Structure formats: C-alpha cells, structure tokens
Amino acid sequence: MTPAPNVLAIVDAGRATTSVGLLARVGDQWRLLGSLAAPAGTSEEDLLAVLAARALRAGEGLAAQAELVPGALDAMPRLSARSRAPRTLLILAASRRAAGDLSAVALRTGWRVEVASTESHDPREMSELVLRRDVGAVLIGAGDPAGPDERSALDDLAALGGAAARRRPELHVLLGGAIRGRRAWFDALGEDPPGDPARFHEVPAARRAETRVREALERLLDDPADGRQRLGATAETLADLLDRRVELVEVGFEGGTRVIAEPGVAGGDPSSEAIVTAEGALVPPEPNEETVDSVLAWTTGSLDRHRMGDRLRDLRGRPWVDATGDGARLRLAAASAALARIAALTPELSRQPTPDVTVVAGGAFATAPPAAIALAVADTIRRPGVSQLAWDHARLLGPIGTIEDPAERGALLRDLLSDALVPLGSVVVTGGLGARRPGRVRDRSRAGRFELSVGGSSTSRDLAVGELAFIDLVPGARAEARIAFSEPVRFGRRMRHVTVAVTGGLAGLILDLRDVPLRLPERRDRRRTLLADWSAQAWPRDER
C-alpha cells in the first residue's frame, strides 16, 4: 500500500508568472513551508527544487524530509491551476445601440470583447474582424423583435455571420434575438455547414435575459483547471469554514474576479455570486488613452501621458520586470485602476452589505507592500461598514478551487487558513461625512471621537472629516473600536455611535472617513496631492 504523501506542491501557472507553494504535513495538518514565483515559462521543477532545498535547510527533523531531496521531487503530488490564453469575442449587431447592450453583458465575462455594428463598420471591415484568428467566438445579436434601427441591416448581418461560419469551421457562433430565424442566415450557412454543429448557440436578446447570455458566454470558456474561474468555489468554501460573508477580489495579468460568498444556512450549501472579467486585467493588451488616464488617476508621480503609455506598454509586455521603487507604485496604480473597472462592472455586488472578510488575490498584488494593498482595496471597493482584509500572498486559492470535491477542498483550506491568508488588518469605512474641501488637504473639521480598546488598554483620538488613518494593530490582535460621530453617518444604516470588533494585520486598522463612493478632485494637481497624502501612510516612509 502506498503511504499518504507528506508533501504537496501547489502550482498556479499564470500567464505572467508561475507560482509554486510547497506544503508539508506537520503533525496531522498541512502547512505552507514556502512559496516562490518566477516569470511564466520557468519550470515548476526548478521552483520546487529551490523551495525544497530551503525547507530542508530550515526544517531539520521535518517528517517529509525524504520526499524533499532532489531525486524525489518529481514524484511529489501537485495541485495545479493554469490560465489559458485569453480569447476574443466579436459582437456584431445591426445598430450601435444593440451592440452596446450586448457589449455591456459580454464585458462581465472572461472574454476580451470587440464590437462592430452595421452603423459603424462596412461589411468588409466586419468580415475582416470576424476572420481574425484571435477571434474565438462571434455573438450576432439583435432585439426580439428587432428595433426600428436594426431591421434594415438584419439580413446583411445574418448573411455575414453565416458566411463567416462557413469560412471558419472552428468558430463558435452565438445567435441572439431576431437573427435566429432569418432566412439569410440559413441561406448563407448552407445545408451542410462545416465543423461541429454544437458550435452554434442560440441566446436570447440581451435586454431580456442578460444572465442567460452571460452564462452562455461563460460556458464557452469553462475550464476546470483555470484558477481564476474556480475562485468562486474557493470563496464559498472559505465562507463556509469561517461562517462569514466573504468577498474575494482578484487582479491578474489577463483578467480579474469579484466574488461574494455566503455560508450555508441551516445546513445548506454555501452560495456565491461571481464575475470574472477580462476588463479586470492589470493592463489591457493594447493600452490606449483611456487606460493611460485611468492609471494616471491613481498615480502621485509626475509622469506625462506618453511616458505613462510607455510604462504601461512595458508592464504589459514584461509584467514581472520593474517591481521595485516607482515600478511598484505604478503597478499598484494599475491594479487600482483594474479594481475600479471591476467595481464599475459589478454594481449589484457593490450594493450588497459589507462582507465580514475581504480577500485580495492575484499576481498584481504579489509584490506590493501590505498597507498599499489595503489602501488600493479601500480606495476602490467601497461600502460603509467594517471588513477584515486578508491577502492570498502565495496564490494558493485558485489552485485549491480546482479541487472538485467541496469536502476535500474544505479540508485542505481549513489546514491552510492561517498560512494562505495573511491578515492585512481591518478597514472601517463610513459614508455621509462628506469629503475634505478641495485644496485643503489638512482640513481638520472635527467629525467625532475614536476609541480603540485592545486587551485592557485603550487609546482615543479626534476624527477629521474625510480622514484616512492607519492605526497600528498587530496581526492577530482583537480589539473593539468605538466611534462617536458628531452627526449621523452611513454605516450599514445611519447612526452616530458605532462599536465594532476589529482584528489587526500587517496594515493595522484602517479608519476611512472618506466619502462613499470616493470623490477625487478633477484638477490633477489637487488629486495628486490628496493621493500622495493618503499613500504616504501606506508606503514606506523612505520612498516618499
């Protein structure tokens, strides 16, 4: 009989970097011995060899020693997740309005989306787009019944789609709304269309059944080994283990994720709502003016647009490079812009109550200082309330999500909770206090009084309108925060006195009295001053 393994490698092979975590049984529990990441293309074996050598040097007497020597590494069991190359969805519609409706749905999926309509493109241009080899699927949509702005172009659109399906037998074609029954479609497709008949999918009109269209698009991308897609399962397991509402936000090289999971009620299964979107990528493949502006909006430096464009292009081309100094700040500004895009695409999740725990994941945060990560989340994923922040520093959550059996997944995650999730601290956000007056970054209008009780001792301080404060609270420390506001604030509901339990972390307790949603000055110099004031608390002092 083969003995149960005492070691396990967890591999997250992303599109930018590969991360390997080395686990070993210590007693009857799995523990994380270490993790290491390197540019994509680096072999897992080489990463594992370094980790194993370190573990052996550090852990004399480790039960798993025999399984960590160089010759035994090949036999080590692995739990792997990988990211596939992203695919492009082309939306073809008979009007700009219809194209916009479909695009709004498709952007909330893992597809990269390109849009063309008969109002904006001529048939040759649309044919050129649909014949591009990076286009993996085409969604040809119209209203049902077709709108007056669509009717004249429906036959052309249907015929163009049918011809494209004949020319590209591997292309998935989704037909929506009034396009489905057009004779022009059947005439162009012919009686014996090439390729797998299962590649044709019927979807309802986007306005009527957004969820069904989104599900149809997501089914085409379904991959049980994709860590990003499986983060929803991990969040559910986490919610169930902690018996807490959990929000998970992730920003990676090719996309991002936002999940809110709830524990099962009365013995039921946990549930979650998740959006995986290519719009959540750290930097889009071809950073344009809009991308440049969105990142500049979160930077405190003095880069001009061209220079920022250069930096973003290089960040996209070689995302593992230049992660220190200014490069670290640029990376986090790009991550903040990505989080803001994700938040804008998921208003229904933003409307939900503040989760008890917020988990930050993804390669975009892999190298940032903990307090800066906490600030990026507080800046972008904003709701009044208190949430505990944790960080998936070793990128274990995606691969753990690929475990099909919830019980197995839960058993492994239970063992690894304290190792996999680094506590960043707690963030307390209030709304309705207003913002600091523009140009007065040191505005000290008194907003109330704050008191923090840790063990038997307590500290207190005055609060200012629009204030952001990082208060030291060591990881693991439990405390009670009492805030007495001088006027009612939004904190779940309107109240003047707030008493909440908070826990410490690497970033401490973040007291965030800025407005919800965050309103920043339009003028760039004022915005920069404000951002610099906040980020000075989150980034190490010597680098200011």
Added chain:
Amino acid sequence: MIPADGSLGFELVRLRRVVTSPIVARFRLRPGERALVAPGEAVVRGAPLVERIREPRTGVVDGPAGAEPGAWWVAPPGRRRSAVGAASGELLFRSGGRWRIGVGDPAEPLEAPFGGIVREVVPGSGLTVETPARALLGADVLTGSSIGRLHRIGPGDGQIRASEIDVGVAGMILVVGSHIDAEAITRARALGVRGIVVGGLGVKERREVLASERRGQAGVHGLPPFAVLVLDGAIGRPIATPVLDVLDALEGRLVGIVEDPACLVIDDPDVELPTPRADLVRIAAGPLAGAEGTWEGLAGPHRFAGGVALEAGLVRLGNRPAVPVPLGDLERFI
C-alpha cells in the same frame, strides 16, 4: 545532500532566446487582398506573395449564387464594371441576391522577405511561410515586413538623430541603438531606408510612425516596404550584448524583417552567429537597467526600494562586489 542556494536558482532567471530556427512567419491578408501563392509552393526571397490593396472597401456585385464565401471573383469579360468599379474582389457574403465583395485599388505587392515553403493560405485572414532560416527575435514590428542589408549606425546604448541618417544608407536596414525619435524614422523612410532595428520605441513615436506610414500607403504611388523591429519594448534601453553581437555578425548581409513572429530573418546558412555566454545576466529594469554581469547565486528574499520584498539574485558587475537584483529584472540568454 542538500544543495546550497548558490548552485540553484539560475534557472529561475528568465531565459531569452536570441536566435531561433525554423521560422513559420505569418503574413496578414485582408478581405479583398489576393494571395499569389498556394500551399506547398516554394518561394524565393523577393517573390510576390500577396496582391495588396489601397483604400479597401465593400463592393456589391451579382456574382454566382452557388459560390463559396472567400472565393475570388472576377467580372465576366465584356461586361461593364459595376457601380463600385470593381473588376475583381473577394466574395464576402450574399444577401438579397447580390454578393458583397472586398475590393480596393491595387498597391505594391507583398514580397517574400526570405525563401521558404508556403504552408497555409487563408483568404481574408493570412498566409504562412516556413523557412529553415534562423531569426533574431524581437518584441514587436511596426508597419509590416521588409528586406535590406543590415548596417549598424550607432552604439547599442545611444540614440540616433535625424541628421545622422544620410542618403548613403538607402536600401539598408539600420541598427540604430537604444532609441530613435519619430523624426529620424520619417527621414530614414524618406531616404529609402528599408528598416530600422531599435532597442525601444515609445508609444508617441509608434503613433507618429504608424500615422506617417498610413498616409504614405494611401498615396497613389504607395511606398516601398519599410519595417521597424523593436527589440525590447517602449522604454529605450541599451541593446543587450548577445543581441548586438549577432547584429554585428550580420553587418552588410541581406536580412528580412517580419511581423509575426517579430524577428529579423537571417536567410543565409553560411553566416556564423556568436552564441551568448552561459553565465551572462542582464538587468532589464531598475537603476541598473542595461547593465550586464555574471550570476553569483540566489540572494533569497531581499527588501528593495519602495518597501518591496522580492526574491533576488546576486549579480557581479565587472570587478565590483555582487549586488542583489530582483529575479524578475534579470534575463539570461541562449
């Protein structure tokens, strides 16, 4: 025996392949452009591959009812041209009993930048040509493909100005160093230079070059082929020594630039290319960007500027003591 970190970790440094072989190059075909070759056909350097078009547009013609989309349509002899003036074009789709076709005015044909075998022709999408030739890999290519004799006009870490490019380099592909501005590229184009090889090219320069190229191609007489091969990215950094050594070995030889994959094709089996030193590492970013040294081993997690803790490698630069550099900022060569 437990290996020390010093004997491990070099494999964690990103490997950059300088030269590769064979090459399967892909050339884009837009609807309305006609491939002049067929799969399996052998082509020589300079052979016409594609009949390019200017001002592509959609035409509407009667066409045969049973034809396949993607087929090439030619107007029947003796009949007047249709309203769009199209005598031929690519059938796109048939709607309302008439075909929409891709048409345009004839432009300079695309010539093969190297000899090889045509592997695939997909109308409206692209064609591929395979060659056993070697290629120097770059990051990306602007404005298509080209052929010319390679000539280095600047140091690997410098910038070339417009005034430094004269008519004597017409017909050549120039190696210009770490950076070049749009004005110098425009001047090179105007003087008949066939290509530029540069370390980095910023987004502003890219935009200006592409806009200038579009204007030139839209002209009635078009322009001869021209391509810009960018070796690293957007920020100008010195060209890596192993890459520069290969470029130096190719001085005066005929080479081609192709877009997909972005590379400089060396269609000359006789030329001997230098191989990079195995222990050489180059620092690709940070305060020491462009510096090259030797690998001394893993340094372990190290705290860098910005309060960032990263896995580091020790690099010896010349005779100075080894310095820790983030592993992600390093590259080695093969």
